[in-house]
Amino acid sequence: MLKYISKRAVQSIIVFFVFLTATYFLLQAQPGDISDQFLNNPKLTQAVREQYAERLGLNGTPLEQYVRYMKNFATGNLGVSFSEYPRSVWSILKERVPRTVALFLFATMLSFLMGFKSGKVLAWRRGKRGENLITVVGVFFQTVFYPWFALIMIRTFSFTFKVVPGGKFLTVEKWLNKPDTFNANSVFGRMLLTAALLGLALLILEVWTRRMHDRAIGRRVVWGGRVLFVGIAVVWWMTVWGEMLPYALDIGDHLILPTVTLALIGFGGTMLLTRASMMETLREDYILTARAKGLSSKTIRDKHAARNALLPVTTSLVISLAFLIGGGVVTETVFSWPGMGQTLLTAALQEDIPLVIGSFTFIAVLALVAHIVVDVLYMYLDPRIRVGE
Numbered sequence: 001m002l003k004y005i006s007k008r009a010v011q012s013i014i015v016f017f018v019f020l021t022a023t024y025f026l027l028q029a030q031p032g033d034i035s036d037q038f039l040n041n042p043k044l045t046q047a048v049r050e051q052y053a054e055r056l057g058l059n060g061t062p063l064e065q066y067v068r069y070m071k072n073f074a075t076g077n078l079g080v081s082f083s084e085y086p087r088s089v090w091s092i093l094k095e096r097v098p099r100t101v102a103l104f105l106f107a108t109m110l111s112f113l114m115g116f117k118s119g120k121v122l123a124w125r126r127g128k129r130g131e132n133l134i135t136v137v138g139v140f141f142q143t144v145f146y147p148w149f150a151l152i153m154i155r156t157f158s159f160t161f162k163v164v165p166g167g168k169f170l171t172v173e174k175w176l177n178k179p180d181t182f183n184a185n186s187v188f189g190r191m192l193l194t195a196a197l198l199g200l201a202l203l204i205l206e207v208w209t210r211r212m213h214d215r216a217i218g219r220r221v222v223w224g225g226r227v228l229f230v231g232i233a234v235v236w237w238m239t240v241w242g243e244m245l246p247y248a249l250d251i252g253d254h255l256i257l258p259t260v261t262l263a264l265i266g267f268g269g270t271m272l273l274t275r276a277s278m279m280e281t282l283r284e285d286y287i288l289t290a291r292a293k294g295l296s297s298k299t300i301r302d303k304h305a306a307r308n309a310l311l312p313v314t315t316s317l318v319i320s321l322a323f324l325i326g327g328g329v330v331t332e333t334v335f336s337w338p339g340m341g342q343t344l345l346t347a348a349l350q351e352d353i354p355l356v357i358g359s360f361t362f363i364a365v366l367a368l369v370a371h372i373v374v375d376v377l378y379m380y381l382d383p384r385i386r387v388g389e
Contacts, residue, residue: 004375004379005372005376008371008372008375009372012368012369012371012372015368016364016365016368019360019364020070020073020357020361020364021066021070023357023360023361023364024066024069024357025062025066027353027356027357028062028065028066028353030351076090077090078090078093078354078357078358078361079354079357079358080354081347081352081354081355082350082351082352082353082354082355083346083347083350083352083355084352084355089354089355089357089358090358092343092355092358093340093358093359093362095185096338096339096340096343097339097340097362098188098189098192099169099188099337099338099339099340100328100332100337100339100340100341102188102191102192102195102255103255103258103259103262103328103331103332103337103339104262104328106195106255106259107258107259107260107261107262107263107266108262108263108266108317110259110260110263111262111263111264111265111266111267111270112266112270112313112317114263114267114270114271115138115266115267115268115269115270115271115273115274115313116270116271116274116310116313118134118138118267118271118274119270119271119272119273119274119275119278119313120274120275120278120301120302120306120309122134122135122271122275122278123274123275123276123278123279123282123305123309124278124282124297124301124305126279134271135272135275137268138267138268138269138271138272139268139272140268141264141265141267141268141269142265142268142269142272143268144265146265146330146331147330147334149261149264149265150258150261150330150331150334150335151334153257153260153261154166154167154257154334154335157257158257164253164254164256164257165253165254165257166257166335167254167257167334167335167336167337168254168335168336168337168338169184169251169254169336169337169338170184170247170250170251170254171250171253171254174246174247174250175247175250178247179243181243182243182244182247184247184251187244187247187248187251188248188251190241190244190248191248191251191252194233194236194237197233198229198230198233201225201229202225202226202229205221205222205225205226205229206222209221209222209225254337257335258331258335258337261331261335262331269316270313270316270317273312273313273316274309274313277309277310277311277312277313278305278306278309280309281305281306281308281309282305284308286304287300287304287305290304311378314374314377314378315374315378328340328341328342328344329341329342329344329345333345340359340362343355343359344356344359344360347359
């Protein structure tokens, strides 16, 4: 496994280098950029123009600029943003990448859970009452025009019922009198840390209890562990980070609507894919063998059919995470969520080439990592798959 992962990592580094090179020259080939407003200003002297060009990294031939950029990139220097000068591209990415990843990760996990469980039940109970209705609902969410649906969600839950905020990252009025000891980014960082630790603890608990022979005791342990870990997180926030709690709740309040909207859109595709994959799996000979052995319906459905039906669904899930920026442009614009999608759109419109390259770099890294994760998950979910076969 380690040898395989190392080999795939080397291949990914080579692909990433080719991608970065192609992206750099394609963006440099487009006419003009935001620096023209400085370098073509007739009021500036030639000396000042040369100084601006050097500061923005625009001096020298295109090849010299490329070599300089790659050297800086190797040291973690992604350059300076033209549109938010003098902020570095890295500082902008560090601020906005977690917001996009959190939004789409939570939405994808929610849509996966809803879609996989409902698709599994639909395939197992095919022809039963309610199947057509749920299938039509899934098709609707998969094919609906997303910007229109997002606006309907905002109008319904933010303006009509006033349940949740309709957009943005936080409510400015609630943050005017906050203490100077923290800011929105630090609060959001602690929220992500809590979610990551809680998710890791629940995953370890789930894996550990699956090895228990008594399934009834295992289920009780799982539910007890969930209550315990969530309780610890709540108590920690109320005591240690108590002054940040109202502001964390405000950010979480703004996160609800875009997360639910994205989850509903993704739910339909996951459910239909799971249903189709599950129905194909149910025709396999080993399912007939399992029935002949007298195994319970739940065991056949969950441990035999659903496990193998999970393979294409997992592939679709992980690969979709790699292209979250594409959906992020629409989602973050509609909900005014200050993440990477909105940043990429603004940078492209303002011809901020360093920030555009930095955004595409993030997409490339995410896509390559996702492909490696898919390969590893395939080997874990299906023992028949071996490297080199």
